[in-house]
Amino acid sequence: MQGKTVWITGASSGIGAALAREWASRGAAVILSGRDEARLSEVAADCAEALVLPFDVRDDAALAEATSQALQWKGGVDVAVANAGVSQRSQALKTDMQVYRDIIDIDLTAQIAFAQGLIGSMVERGSGSFAFISSIAGKVGVPMRTAYCAAKFGLAGYADALRAELSNKGVSVHVIYPGSIATNISRNALTADGNKRGRSDKVIDEGIPPEAAAKTMVDAIAAGEREIIVAEGMEQAMGEMRRTPDQLFDQVAAMVAAGYIEKMEAEG
Template sequence: MDFKDKVVWITGASSGIGAALAREWASRGAHLVLSGRDEARLSEVAKDCGETLILPFDVRDDDALAEATRKAIDWKGGVDFAVANAGVSQRSQALKTDMQVYRDIIEIDLTAQIAFAQGLIGHMAERGSGGLAFISSIAGKVGVPMRTAYSAAKFGLAGYADALRAELSQKGVSVHVIYPGSIATDVSRNALTADGSKRGRSDKVIDEGIRPDDAAKKMIDAIVLAQREIIVAEGMEEAMGELRRTPDQLLDQVAGMVANGYMEKMEAEG
């Protein structure tokens, strides 16, 4: 996949992985659409990204998302690739965590990311081309303590993406799930605690993690190679992710069901 002059839309683009992905794609000649809640920070990222469209909005605002989707498609006549990256992590024991924290994390990390994709898949399928990447986590492969809500959302995101990939496999639209391990971002600092407040401090393992720019390059290189599951981690985290990797043969088998008319048969049966 050559991204020169292609339109790439990234949510959660104001910092961390999203900002690093924006800079890397810009270096490969892509036109960037950058979204997040903080317009000023998006503008700072845009300075490194050439021709850029900034569309700030909260991913939980359905009306704002619909308007942003219209503008992103209209900007240059289409969106070629989209990255559902917006999200928030967690650092709290299940026994101590308010139920509202579960609702908030699942809304941001799962439901809003599905809504983002749903707004684009019709456009991409009609064009017969396009791609989607979902930023899950190693915690979306292996349930990790202190992250029950986060793991639930990230597992769910991967499940949606896997099913969507199969459905779109005959439409020219690729679907990729990225499973980062510890990346040196503010993810721990911004994580929600048991009462929903921000944690406000980082973890040593995160601070010593993979540099975002290095992670972004690995992610995009893997997308170019059409990898469906992309694990970007080191050490024990990488081993955990690889242990739970879905075999390509199984993904091919599910895509084959679609090629053989599975969906049409299901719909015909009512």
């Protein structure tokens, strides 16, 4: 990764911070984004070469400005990691509609906007990688997480379609499906009225250490894996049961290579 630049959203803690430290240890320059500038700076202190770009992922103007700065810093972004997100712990029956809007805005729409701002530069260079952090809950509908599942399923769908479109452009797309990782995701999850839950789950507290998860993720991206499941036990089994066969990804890429996009555009 020497000479490469990695931009990570949600980099102030948890998986994002661990990914930043892992890539930095491999020689990458890292761009760290999130809302908490102080915590981003703490992560940056552990990285040999880092740029802190704090902003709220839902702020389109701030995202556009950050994208401009990120592209100018080293002349491009080699790996873009859409990691920012918030989880949920509430029954659909009791959940305010605004909670759905907020979670989908943060976990799906904002991550799409992040990627959209970088597609053109990567295609122009003919190289680059996108890594989208979904979840095992992006493969299996999990109770108490209807909004979160909707967003994470949606993020995977966007990423899979984007991969097909970019399959002949030199740009790779990876979707990561973590299970229980020992982070604050449960503590920060939204409840039925949109407030933070404020407490964690035993399964999360006893989950995979973020540092170990990050190493697995970075190794898999380097190996070119398109679908990356990072989980243990029952969660891993559920993810593997819903794994997309590589031949299906290849079949869709072959459609693109055969001119599917050009035919569709010609037909209007």
